[in-house]
Amino acid sequence: MSCDPRLSRRRFALAVATCAAAPSLVRAGAPLAVTDVVGRRVELPGTATRIVLGFYFEDFMAVGGAAAFDRVVGISREAWEGWRNSQWKAYTAVLPHIAELPDVGEVDAGTFSVEKVLSLRPDLVLLAEWQYRGLATAVARLEAAGVPVVVLDYNAQTVEKHVLSTRILGDLLGERTRAEELADTYAAAVAEVVRRVARSDGRPRVYVELGNRGALETGNSYGDIMWGRLVEIGGGTNIAEGKVSRWGPLNPEYVLAADPEAIFIAGSYWTNREQAVLMGFGVDPDVTRQRLAPYLQRPGWRRLAAVREGRVHALYHGGARTLHDYTYLQYIAKVLHPEAFADIEPLEALRRHYRKWLPIRADGAFMVPFFTT
Secondary structure, three states: OOOOOOOOHHHHHHHHHHHHHOOOOOOOOOOEEEEOOOOOEEEEOOOOOOEEEOOOHHHHHHHHOHHHHHHEEEEOOHHHHHOOHHHHHHHHHHOHHHHHOOEOOOOOOOOOOHHHHHHOOOOEEEEEHHHHHHOHHHHHHHHHOOOOEEEEOOOOOOHHHHHHHHHHHHHHHOOHHHHHHHHHHHHHHHHHHHHHHHOOOOOOEEEEEEOOOOOOOOOOEEOOOHHHHHHHHOOOEEOOEOOEOOEEOOOHHHHHHHOOOEEEEEEEOOOOOOOOOEOEEOOOHHHHHHHHHHHHHOOOHHHOHHHHOOOEEEEEHHHOOOOOHHHHHHHHHHHHOOOOOOOOOHHHHHHHHHHHHOOOOOOEEOEEEOOOO
């Protein structure tokens, strides 16, 4: 809102009151300081207008609106186009200029280029915590060149870090009100799941596997982050807890011995992975089920309680570590405690989030039960 004295007396009074009530809103050119998720105080000389974005593309847009990408000058393209290809296509169909953004490389592949970043003359680099840990030397070089680096963390899958990351984005993008509503919605939804789980009996054993390699290979499971954390909050016992620190494959014999009572395979639309569990925007859920079927043919799987009881599901991997992952938490909790969550519709909650905050619609395969009857 502009505090313009040419407004009518009544409107001017309202404008003055509004501006006085929000003295900390970011103004163009005003210095800004934030403390990021790893406790680093980062100072910016003014509002960032040339941002390099490493990850959390949808969350950046949810907080800043679609127009926030007008301030982005570079991205880690493989982390979006390669890992979430159907999502990438959905966004570039409505915001084609995203496809023209320069690529700065990808951390896990070892292609992240400090030189490329600096060539874009950024006034802010936003990184996920896992990218920051993998780029210690590169971060030091960027900061030595005078480029502020701010770290976010939705991967930890905690309310605290989700809320903090969202508020940081709100401050950096001048969208504090929008950020607060998103953060409050997230915190309230998780709190409601926790409340209902506390009233439920038992904690079923759960196995989660990343379906990026197909059934012939064992994909990663998750410890106390991402899907592993959602399983615990959702009222399950994660069989990977204590077996992997963050993520990593479990021994197939251990999985059989643990006899999970529910199985979730995380799928996506990875490029050049013909056996992967296919999920995401524009994907038919029946195609997802076809990709899931070989998992049930693994040695010993037909004897698992989860298979016998019909609790095998696919979850869209792009839905974890996001501002809307509470909808996937709801889905997990409903699978594990169906009576306690009988009135909750996770897929509709997901679609509602997209309608309100993002420029695309959640049409495709995101939460898919293998058994339909």
